[in-house]
Amino acid sequence: MVDRRNKRVITLEEYIIQAQNKFPGATGELSQLLRDIGLAAKIISREVNKAGITNILGEDGSTNVHGETVKKLDLFADKQLISSLNRSNITCMVISEENDGIVELDNEGGKYIVYLDPLDGSSNIDVNVSIGSIFSIYMRQSDIDEGLSKADALQPGLKQVAAGYVLYGSSTLMAYTTGLGVSVFTLDPSIGEFILSDDDIKIPETGTIYSVNEGSYNSWDLGLKKYIKYCQVEDPQTNRPYKARYIGSMVADVHRTLITGGIFIYPHSSQYPSGKLRLMYECNPLSFLIEQAGGMAIDGEGRILEIKPNAIHQRTPIYIGSRQNVLKVREFIREYSEKP
Ligand code: P6P
Numbered sequence: 001m002v003d004r005r006n007k008r009v010i011t012l013e014e015y016i017i018q019a020q021n022k023f024p025g026a027t028g029e030l031s032q033l034l035r036d037i038g039l040a041a042k043i044i045s046r047e048v049n050k051a052g053i054t055n056i057l058g059e060d061g062s063t064n065v066h067g068e069t070v071k072k073l074d075l076f077a078d079k080q081l082i083s084s085l086n087r088s089n090i091t092c093m094v095i096s097e098e099n100d101g102i103v104e105l106d107n108e109g110g111k112y113i114v115y116l117d118p119l120d121g122s123s124n125i126d127v128n129v130s131i132g133s134i135f136s137i138y139m140r141q142s143d144i145d146e147g148l149s150k151a152d153a154l155q156p157g158l159k160q161v162a163a164g165y166v167l168y169g170s171s172t173l174m175a176y177t178t179g180l181g182v183s184v185f186t187l188d189p190s191i192g193e194f195i196l197s198d199d200d201i202k203i204p205e206t207g208t209i210y211s212v213n214e215g216s217y218n219s220w221d222l223g224l225k226k227y228i229k230y231c232q233v234e235d236p237q238t239n240r241p242y243k244a245r246y247i248g249s250m251v252a253d254v255h256r257t258l259i260t261g262g263i264f265i266y267p268h269s270s271q272y273p274s275g276k277l278r279l280m281y282e283c284n285p286l287s288f289l290i291e292q293a294g295g296m297a298i299d300g301e302g303r304i305l306e307i308k309p310n311a312i313h314q315r316t317p318i319y320i321g322s323r324q325n326v327l328k329v330r331e332f333i334r335e336y337s338e339k340p
Contacts, residue, residue, distance in 0.1 A: 012038045012174065012185050012194035019178070029090045030137070030162060030178065033112055037135055037164075038174060038194055040084035044077045044119070044133060045172040045187055065100035065313055071125050074098055077118035077133055085114055092140055093148055095312050097281055102153055102312065112161075113138040113152055115281040115312075120165075121249025130169035132251025135176075136285035137162040153312055157284030157305035164289060165251045173197070175255070177292040182258075203295040206324035207261025208242045211253045219270035223333035230332065250277060254286050254320060258293055263321035263329060267300070275299075275317035279309055283318045296326040300333050 010018075013035055020031040060072045078098040085091040085105065092110035094103040097117045115136040124131055138159055142149045164176025172187040174194050182201045185194035210231045217225065231242040242262070247253050253264045268275045277283050287297030287304040297304045297320040304318060319329050 010196040012196070015183065015185070015196050015199070019180075029088075029111065032088050033085070033090050033114070033137065034162065034176065034178075036084045036088055036090075037081065037166075040077075040080045041133060041166040041172070041174055041194075042187065042192060043080050043084075044073075044166070045168055045189075047076055048073060048125075048131065048168040049172075049189075064098055066097075071119070071122045073125050073131075074119045074122045078116070081116055081118050081133065081135075093152065095153060095280065097278065097313075100313075102148075104148060108147075109144055111140050111144075113140055113155075115285070117278070117281040120251050120282060121247075124247070124249050129247060130167060130249055130252040132168060132249065132255075133166040134251060134281055134285050135162075135164055136160055136281055136288070154309045156308050157279075157288055160284060160288050160305075163285035165255070165286065167251050167255050169252060173255075175201070175258070175289060177289050179288075179292065182289055182293045201258065201293055203258050203290060203293040204261030204322055205294070207257070207263065207322045208239045209245050209257070209260055209262030210242050210265070210325070211244070211246050211257065211262065212265040212267070213246055213248070214244070216267075216269040216271065220267055221333065221337070223336035224265070224267050224329070226336050227329045227332040230328075250282055250286070254290065257321045258290065258295070261322040261325070263319060263325035265319050265329070266317065267319075268317045272315065274315045276315060277318055279304070279307060279314050279316045280312055283316050283320075287318070287320060290320050294323065295321055296323045297321075298326060298330060301330065 016031045016034050020026045020028055078096055082094050089107040090110050091105055091112045091114050092107050093113045095115045117134040119131055120134050121131040138155050139161055140152045142152050162178045166174045175184045184198040184201050186197045187194050233240055257264050266275055266277045283304050290297050299316050319326050
């Protein structure tokens with residue numbers, strides 16, 4: 001982390017404008033889109049932080065596309081993000097976990113497509129554990145006069161032009177990348193501004209924390225079982241046994257991994273044959289960000305960002321974190337894979 005104690009405070013807005021000025025040809029539209037997300041994040045943060053004293057906690061009775069009960073804060077976050085994106089005629093389409101289809105905004109001229117997980121980890125809302133918003137931004141591929149196509153919505157993660165998350169935890173922070181490294185901002189609620197806390201954060205090359213829901217151990221493939229046992233064996237030379245940490249909120253688990261190093265895993269299992277986490281609005285954005293911070297993200301074999309999507313809500317297994325930790329788990333998966 002950069003020691004900013006003696007440095008001038010830089011707000012998210014200032015930082016975005018400074019970054020844009022480095023590209024003379026930039027139109028400023030992506031900058032405006034990121035500012036729109038920052039505004040929505042501040043509004044969501046205010047609601048999340050007072051959720052305990054308003055009736056916004058709890059379920060609203062509906063279910064989302066995956067049959068999961070929707071919390072009122074989920075809906076609030078979804079509405080805030082979409083209305084914020086709608087303001088500036090830059091985004092033509094939003095795909096969100098909370099909407100089973102594609103939300104075409106009335107900005108037919110907009111050239112960006114935004115995938116959202118408006119409030120990831122919502123099952124933690126009622127127990128006051130950190131939750132997060134995740135965003136993933138693509139350029140539309142179709143010409144404006146052609147109208148939007150399925151190809152616009154189903155682009156591989158490598159095509160993202162920006163991605164990031166907001167973590168509503170002990171403090172609210174926003175981390176994003178536009179492909180030039182990862183910047184992290186912390187919300188100062190006394191002035192309502194996100195303040196730059198790290199302008200080029202890098203994940204440790206290796207880490208000693210593994211993060212996986214061991215409750216599904218019995219349904220894992222042999223390779224993953226062997227890897228977790230490897231993490232638990234005492235070996236001072238490789239700082240094992242590692243620590244186990246699992247919050248059950250992907251943004252929080254991945255953010256901790258970014259800071260401390262290590263690995264977060266959500267594998268396929270008998271309950272989730274293709275994995276539980278969604279490719280387009282959870283795994284792709286977080287994989288883009290972690291790769292930009294020097295880490296690695298795979299589905300057990302190949303890069304998450306190279307997966308060619310065929311459905312907007314499709315799921316994938318994910319192994320994400322420090323490069324050495326991800327390479328090691330892949331070694332075990334390959335060595336113990338049940339040969340056909
Ligand atoms: P499990 C939250 O519901 C979520 O989508 C992710 O944020 C989190 O990593 C995962 O599911 C937790 O799933 O099965 O361990 O409760």
